[in-house]
Amino acid sequence: MEDVLLAVALAWARRGVPVLPLHAPEPGGGCDCGRPGCERPGKHPWLRRGLTDASTDPRRVELWWARWPRANVGLRTGVAMDVADVDSPEGLAALRHLLGGDLPRAPLARTGSGGWHVWFAPTGHGNRVRLLPGVDWRGAGGYVVAPPSRHASGRAYTWVVAPGAARPAAVPGALAELLAGPEPPPRGRPVEVAHPRRYARAALEAEAERVAWAVPGTRNDTLNRAAFALGRLVGAGLLDEATARAELARAARRSGLGRAETRRTIRSGLTAGRRTGWSRAA
Numbered sequence: 001m002e003d004v005l006l007a008v009a010l011a012w013a014r015r016g017v018p019v020l021p022l023h024a025p026e027p028g029g030g031c032d033c034g035r036p037g038c039e040r041p042g043k044h045p046w047l048r049r050g051l052t053d054a055s056t057d058p059r060r061v062e063l064w065w066a067r068w069p070r071a072n073v074g075l076r077t078g079v080a081m082d083v084a085d086v087d088s089p090e091g092l093a094a095l096r097h098l099l100g101g102d103l104p105r106a107p108l109a110r111t112g113s114g115g116w117h118v119w120f121a122p123t124g125h126g127n128r129v130r131l132l133p134g135v136d137w138r139g140a141g142g143y144v145v146a147p148p149s150r151h152a153s154g155r156a157y158t159w160v161v162a163p164g165a166a167r168p169a170a171v172p173g174a175l176a177e178l179l180a181g182p183e184p185p186p187r188g189r190p191v192e193v194a195h196p197r198r199y200a201r202a203a204l205e206a207e208a209e210r211v212a213w214a215v216p217g218t219r220n221d222t223l224n225r226a227a228f229a230l231g232r233l234v235g236a237g238l239l240d241e242a243t244a245r246a247e248l249a250r251a252a253r254r255s256g257l258g259r260a261e262t263r264r265t266i267r268s269g270l271t272a273g274r275r276t277g278w279s280r281a282a
C-alpha cells in the first residue's frame with residue numbers, strides 16, 4: 001500500500017498536477033498528526049505551508065513519501081482540474097440537475113465518506129462552499145484527497161471513472177454562471193443567492209427525489225426533513241409554498257405514504273422550516 005501511494009503521487013507529479021502529502025487516519029481511529037480530536041483526520045497537509053508547497057518535482061515527492069510512507073495523496077486543484085466535491089445523494093441530484101440530467105464523462109472518484117469527486121477543466125475560480133446544496137467546489141487554491149488514500153471511515157477513495165479513461169469535463173454554461181456568481185453569505189447573515197430560483201429548484205427536485213425513493217421505515221422522517229429544508233427556502237422567499245407542498249405530496253405518494261400522514265408531515269415540516277429561516281441551519 002505504501003509503495004502504491006508513492007507511485008500514485010509520482011505519477012500525478014509527472015503529469016503536472018502538484019502533489020502534497022496529507023496526514024493519514026490511524027487504523028484504530030484518529031489522525032496520525034496525533035492531535036486529540038483532530039477535526040480533519042487524514043485530510044490535512046504534513047507540509048508547514050500546506051498547499052503553497054505542493055510540488056510536481058518527483059525528487060521532492062520521493063523525499064516526502066520516504067519520510068511519511070503512509071501519507072495520503074493530496075492533489076492541488078485549479079491547475080489541471082477543478083473538482084465538484086459532492087457529499088450526499090442530494091448534492092449529486094442537484095449537480096446532475098444543473099448539468100441537464102447526467103454527469104459528464106469525466107474522472108469520477110468515490111470518496112471514503114461515500115461522496116463523489118467529479119473532475120472538471122480548471123475554471124480559474126477559487127474554492128466555493130455550498131455551491132449547490134451538498135456540493136462544494138475545489139478550484140484555485142484548493143486540493144482534494146485522491147485515490148487510493150484512506151478515509152477516517154477506514155474506506156479508501158476509489159475511482160469510478162479513472163483519469164486514464166476520460167478527461168476533465170468542460171464546464172457547461174449553467175455551472176459556469178453559478179461559479180461566476182457572488183459567494184453565498186456566511187452563516188447567520190441574510191440570504192443573497194446569485195441564482196435563487198435555480199438554487200431553490202435544484203433543492204426542491206433533490207428533496208422530492210429523496211422522498212420518492214425513501215424506504216419504508218424512513219419515509220415519514222425523510223418527508224419531514226425534506227419539508228423542513230424546503231420550508232427554510234420558502235421562509236427566505238426563494239420558493240413558492242404551494243409548489244413545494246404539491247411536489248412533496250407527489251413524491252410522498254410515490255413512496256407509498258398515506259394521504260393524511262403526508263399532509264400532516266408536510267404542514268409541520270414546512271412551518272418549522274419557515275420559522276427557522278435559511279441563514280441559520282445551512
Ligand SMILES: [Zn+2]
Pocket residue numbers: 023031032033034035038039040041042044
Ligand atoms: Zn490530523
